[in-house]
Amino acid sequence: MSARTPAGGPAADGGPPPEGSLRAHYARIAASSEEELAADLLALTATHGDRDRDRLRDWAATALEFGREMADSRGDAWSPPDIEITEKERGGVRPGEILLAEYLHRGARSRVVVYDDALTFAGRVARAAGWSDDYSRATVREAALAHEEAHRMLHGELGRSLRRRLDHTALRIGPLRVRGHVVGADEITAHSYARHRCSLRRSPIALTAAIAAALTHRGPDRQGPGPRATTPGVHP
């Protein structure tokens, strides 16, 4: 097999993975609920660094449910979004970062860019984690397109609905209450939308966590400024 497997793949002797090994990380991710993984993702956001875990779990559950409802409301079978899609062979695998897809919104002109090299990387991670059946390269691509489609949908009224559903109080003065934006909730929603829209068995959040584990295992960002918080937005 010529494909490069991320370091720390399955142990040669088939024994239990050493604590802290990449394989152990994959196993932990596979065993975690989507809600817990989504809460982990929110916790990594700079603005939520000191939030209560239960609060994060509540927000994660709400955002996941919202994404599922968005997908269910479409009714029709999955098809690529009606938007300009650009495929790029390279540019998705960067030092310390894997960029699978991006949605660029500029006035009336919007487009989605999908990075082939990053999709290939994600496919390898899925294989190393033992999730080949869940995440072929084509499946990751579909999930990426659906993810960006969700971002596009969240730009309008749906974004405000999500904000209302999360019901986070940013300011309260007597009877006056101002709802606050929950950073990262849209990412969770987009992942949930992609999962249900593409009928995926395993959440894209799990794949995202597995890629993060693989990146961490590969070593620090050689080009970057040192460790930095992963955030939804730059992050899944």
Add this chain to the structure above:
Amino acid sequence: MTAFGILLAMAVGVGLMLTRRLPTAFALVLLSVAIALIAGAPLTGEEGSVFGTVLQEGAPRLSATMIAILLGSWLGTLMSETGIATTLVRKIVEFGGERPSVVAVGVFVIAILCGSITGSAPAAMLAGVVGIPAMIAVGVTPTVAAGTVLVGITAGVPLELINWQFLSDAIGVPVSTVQYFQLRLFPIALVGGLAYILIEMRRKGARHTWAVRVPASAGGGGPERPTSRRGRAAERRRRRGDAPWYALVTPLVPIVLALGFEIPIIPSLLAGVVYALFTAVPWREMTSTALRTLYQAFDIAAPPIVLFIAIGMLLAAVGLPGAVTALSPIVTAISPSSPWLFVLVFALMVPLSLYRGPMNIFGLGAGVAGVLISGNIYPAAAVLGLMASYGQVLGVSDPTSTQTVWASQYAGIRPERSMVSTLPYTWVIAIGGLVLTVFLYLL
């Protein structure tokens, strides 16, 4: 011949700094000694000597600035430790919501406040540690996110008390003169910064990604006991939660006291420290927090203090009678005499303030300013205007400035990309500053 030798030494100094063969501070000390020797200064003696005038008297020349830097760093550390800066940014993001432009303008305002307290990378970190990832998360492109923090902290520089003290010490004008000019430069920097954010947001649009970056803490998983200083500080913040609303005005305390009540710079900064301690730290932890953050502030303040020791020596060297006599004819000949030529020529020379170039006031530019003043080429206040205008460029766009390097890399882009993105705007701001200088001091 003496002038040629001094200019050659300056060129070598710039080369050493540009190629990073020597840290800027060390290069400036060597340059100071070289200039003094070329200008014919004796090694020892009470008047005009290398040891006595350049090294002994030059080193503490900017001492008031150094104390101000230490206090500003202390206040900045307290704002970070107590969560004041984080709370401000978080509130902005929560209110701004899904509108990236609103969030960016909000972070810009916070960055101005941070830049008015402390400078350089610590100011960028105060606003950017949470602000940059938060902006990116709501759809601001990484380049604009980094640029927003940079134009913000530099727009705050005209309100920064440390900067007033530095320019006053380095150029030899009263603090009130610096304050007078900087308060008029501030609206120009403010409008320029806003223009950067709004135009670039429109040009680049919003961006959402499915991307994964190396997490901050390798290992992941369950809660771990923080071992680093930063980890412990984060743990303390977690226990305390958001800073109370009345603590959020901390960044305004020094500037209000200095401007509204004409209280000198050091007491104003001290008042800010005391206010932060009383409003954002539990009573039982107050003394330990005060001492711990003060010691941390020494770490943060060390690099600029070392630089200011070296700049003091350089100013002493270019002020030696031999150097003034040698350089004045040359500088007079090449300096534009007409006010509008002043704007044109120095506008074209803006790039010389980048890459630690000769017009960087935090390097050889201090020496150039010294020559312009000691040679009576321009009034000291006009030199102040010139250097403050250049400061707006190098504070944002210089890819070798620590704040630019930090903010760019933290956003995941190269510092040179930040320079390309911001330079058109900071250049215009600098031209605005030069025009202001002409109107105030040269007409």
